[in-house]
Amino acid sequence: MAKYTISQLVLNWYHEYGRKHLPWQKNQTLYTVWISEVMLQQTQVESAIPFFKKFILRFPNLQALQKATLDDILYLWSGLGYYHRAKNIHKAVQIIYEKHHGKFPDQFLDIIQLPGIGKSTAGAILSLSLNYFYSILDGNVKRILVRYYGIISPLKNRITEKKLWNLIESITPIHNTRQFNQAMMDIGALICTIKMTKCYICPLKQTCIAYKKNILKQCSLQSIKTIKPKKISWFIIIKFYNHIWMIKNTKKNLWKNLFCFPQFDNENTALEWLKEKKIHSNKIKKLISFIHKFSHYILHIYPILVEIPDFLPFYDQNNNSIWYNLKKPQHVGLPQPVKKIFTLF
Structure with a gap:
């Protein structure tokens, strides 16, 4: 199937079913998308929403955040977990004021140098806030790609990571990148989930190799479970x-x-x-x-x-x-x- 058709199927699904009313989708700015993307690292949307609302209410912009102490930020982060994310936000805002005159950068190479931001997060910030042509590769997107292309028992290493980046960059549309990226995250979070997949309502089921060959279990990025000490x-x-x-x-x-x-x-x-x-x-x-x-x-x-x-x-x-x-x-x-x-x- 042609690559553009894959992206079009995803976009068509988004227009009808995609999430469009999340708190960070209202009056999107580089700043609000940055905060939401950091919160969503290792945290589900439903869990992040109340924390995001409180955070933005207290720190509505960079100017307010720049005046905050680390204790102020950790106070609002309490209960969200993975507290290094809050510390990275505190470090990043200082860098933004030192190197970017208090304005959140809108260039990929500048954003990716901020603490706690990798290639996928930087792409998400620019695509979701400004509709720039950048792909994202979070856990949800990886799971879709592995199943859609029928990648059997992939290893979590640089080779697999590079392969997945090549795949997502090949199907990300130049136009409507924001909607496509949001749709991929939505499909991964709502339909192509880790355990209870809902293939019967997936827009990609007709061409998904894992679905057609019934090899969903073999197409997984989940490592073998080990007993936690x-x-x-x-x-x-x-x-x-x-x-x-x-x-x-x-x-x-x-x-x-x-x-x-x-x-x-x-x-x-x-x-x-x-x-x-x-x-x-x-x-x-x-x-x-x-x-x-x-x-x-x-x-x-x-x-x-x-x-x-x-x-x-x-x-x-x-x-x-x-x-x-x-x-x-x-x-x-x-x-x-x-x-x-x-x-x-």
């Missing part, structure tokens, strides 16, 4: 009325620059720490333990609530610790497990 962490929650003592994580990669509780590898170490710090309380309670899943491992969290009768001198607020006010929360970044623990007491 399990880790254990004990959290000490020091509570004084409506205040919780929290530490800013400045050393570990996990939750770096976010505020969390003191963490320990086992219960004995946690309780010993309380003795060393001379923290005495008649109200020590083990809260319900729970599991938090990361991309590479599973963390089993055991929270211990320690209610103290008064402030302790060495817990005075400093640059790396705060008394977090539960009734009037400070604007700082919190990991999702921390927010969950707040609901346990």
Whole structure:
């Protein structure tokens, strides 16, 4: 089938069924599309929408974002996960002001040099905001290509990546690039999904090799599932009325620059720490333990609530610790497990 026909089928589908009312599709600018594309890295649309709305309400433009601290950004990012994305946004806006006079660049080579932006994200920003002729190759698009062209058990390496780029660039239309790119992402997210494919409503089913040959399972970019290792962490929650003592994580990669509780590898170490710090309380309670899943491992969290009768001198607020006010929360970044623990007491 001619290449232009493939793109035309996708465009025809978009005009009738494509998503056209997502928050970042209204009054699109380079800035808003940039924020949305970063949020959508490793996050589904439905999950990203409320975070995007809050973010744009607080930082409607680059000028507002430029004045924000990393804590301000992490506060709005709390719960979205993959916090390196928020840190990259903070770094990028500083670069934009230093090198581009506070204006988001509209050239591919300038955009791709910003932190956290690769070839696909740069192409998405330019095509979706300005309708420039650039292809995108996110996870949804890769999945469509692998199935449509019947690529059996492809490896995740440079050769496969190059092959997929060649394929998507060969079918991306010069005109209506914005609509085509959005349609490909929509088809991948809504129809050609990882598990429950809806081939019966796919606009490409008549010429899709995986569909015609019934080899969908063989055409997958998913690697063989491995059992995730399990880790254990004990959290000490020091509570004084409506205040919780929290530490800013400045050393570990996990939750770096976010505020969390003191963490320990086992219960004995946690309780010993309380003795060393001379923290005495008649109200020590083990809260319900729970599991938090990361991309590479599973963390089993055991929270211990320690209610103290008064402030302790060495817990005075400093640059790396705060008394977090539960009734009037400070604007700082919190990991999702921390927010969950707040609901346990």
